[in-house]
Amino acid sequence: MENASLKRRTKKSWLVLASVAMVTLLLAWVIYALYTGLTQNEFGENTPSVSWLPKSASNVSYHLSYMVNGYEFDMPHGDFMKYAEDEGWQLRQLKDESVEIPSYIHAARFRDLPPDRHELPAQPTNDEMKAFELKWEAFYANRSRTVTNGYAYERRLKNGGGVRVGYDMLKQRAYVFYTPR
Numbered sequence: 001m002e003n004a005s006l007k008r009r010t011k012k013s014w015l016v017l018a019s020v021a022m023v024t025l026l027l028a029w030v031i032y033a034l035y036t037g038l039t040q041n042e043f044g045e046n047t048p049s050v051s052w053l054p055k056s057a058s059n060v061s062y063h064l065s066y067m068v069n070g071y072e073f074d075m076p077h078g079d080f081m082k083y084a085e086d087e088g089w090q091l092r093q094l095k096d097e098s099v100e101i102p103s104y105i106h107a108a109r110f111r112d113l114p115p116d117r118h119e120l121p122a123q124p125t126n127d128e129m130k131a132f133e134l135k136w137e138a139f140y141a142n143r144s145r146t147v148t149n150g151y152a153y154e155r156r157l158k159n160g161g162g163v164r165v166g167y168d169m170l171k172q173r174a175y176v177f178y179t180p181r
Helices: 002-039 077-087 105-110 128-139
Strands: 042-047 060-063 069-074 099-102 142-148 150-158 161-166 175-181
Touching: 042 069, 042 161, 060 105, 069 105, 099 150, 099 175, 142 150, 142 161
Parallel strands: none
Antiparallel strands: 042 060, 060 069, 069 175, 099 142, 150 161, 161 175
16 A cells, blocks of 8 residues: 555656656746847848858848848849749749838847837827837838839748748849748
């Protein structure tokens, strides 16, 4: 009788210990993911070239991190089509439509919060409203790129992440925005 009770307590102890260990590992992983996402960032603007894009890519602007990546670059049309094929992007040609691609600036400001309308007084003056609207416009300025004459690709992941790509044929400029979640 005592032996069966001891076995039950030992089994319970192992289950509690295993649960605590799993929660500790999960918490450590979350802290690590937040740390790398918030601290390990790479940023560049108008860089002549980068090692992680094909050699024909030039004038590269980017923000890379664990959580979100945005980059844009100049590239001849034929080279971009080859690059897109190599990346597995099934481009569609835009016809009578446009697409918005979040910019590398959006990626760099991913954690920034927009102006809060609750900061305004209950009855704001016209000047206060204009100042707030200017803050709002400044916050969203350059946060996306519009492509109307070119190609686009989008793949959404079940977890909310994905990739959006646009190529402007007139500017011969590509825009890529990617987030794993």
